[in-house]
Amino acid sequence: MKKLIVTLGALLVSASMTYAQKESDFYKDKIKQVSKTVDLVKDYKVNNKDNQDDSDKLQKAIDDMTSLKNGGRINIGAGTYYFGSIEVKSNVHIVISKDALIYPVAPEKKNKNYGIFDFGTNGNYVENLSVRGDKGQYTVDVSKAENKRVRVFSMNNAHNFLIADMNCIDDNSRFSSITMGYAKYNGKYVMSDNGVVKNCRIEKAHYGYGLVQSQALKNVFFKDLWGDGGVTLRLETGLKKMNNAQTGGNHDIYAKNIYCQNGNASVMISPHAIKNGHVEVDGVEAVNTGFAVRIDKGYASKDQKKLNLKPGYYANTSIVKNVKATYGDNAQVKPKHFKYITCYAKPLIHSKPHPDGESYPAPSVAAILYRADGNADNANGYYKVEISNVEAIGFPYQKKAVINESDEVVNCEQ
16 A cells, blocks of 8 residues: 655555646646746835735735736745735746745725735636745734634636645634635636645634635645644535525545644535535545544525525535544534434533634544435435545544434434
């Protein structure tokens, strides 16, 4: 059996076969073709030792570089920076020192959603762009942000993109660190496509969020992602407006080496009312999480049924393989999943919630929750996922590695 050693933490994934996809199948890197390279401090006079907003100067550098024939590269060296609502534009590549520390700058309007780096938002179309680290992971600290409705990356209409080497220090912010949605462009609904997200991590994530949430995306490769809390890779199409319009969804999504500890799950696959495409995950590890993988069935709300919408699903060709879950007794588990905890383990559920206010410290439930299991009946939100090579380590109460709706514990008093 081949061993794949990942540099993110102590993650070790066993693979029974060579992974077919390559980064170059998803993203064509054009950084070596740029017309010009600039330094944010030297060329744009940014003071990286104070606590002042540097957004305008970084935006000026981006605007200058995107105007060039082949775009440009912007180097951000060691130091401290304050950025918010930065529009990363076509043919711009931002390279950030591993010794750089970035803090978010919130908009003046209180409790307004905002991102630090925006790809294809506000009606823009962007292509051939990247934000990556230089010789390691740079750090983004959102833990002290007064406005918790922050995302490090927000993406709507980006094409041929790379996000790499980001380390987010969180404290229960109200969004996943990297989010992908849809946009309306030239009268049509569109989504981002052709990209790579790799070598990123998050610490102390909220149960309902985590490192990545994708609601609309096509032909993207996620690789070497690490999470503490929440869901590391959340393929969940839960936006009501998107479901009602029947647009978006995740299509041809591939993931390799996804890790989570002290959280909800490493990977979550949930269609809500959207018809999604193929998803393939190879290499999942979880330690002290509710589940390593959650595969939820689709459903339509009462309001959506009035619109004649049907439950969503993922393609019946979808694959999840090489999963390892290690038991813990302090995972993030929401009350809706208590019904899957065995009678012997239920006394271990704490009465006081985690800081997120939604989940409770509780024993890990199982390696995989496969609620979509229903003979691939798409009309009722069920779909087939081929699951293989699942290892559950140290689960003293749950004997099954993969559980489904039939494993609900109805009565512990009998």
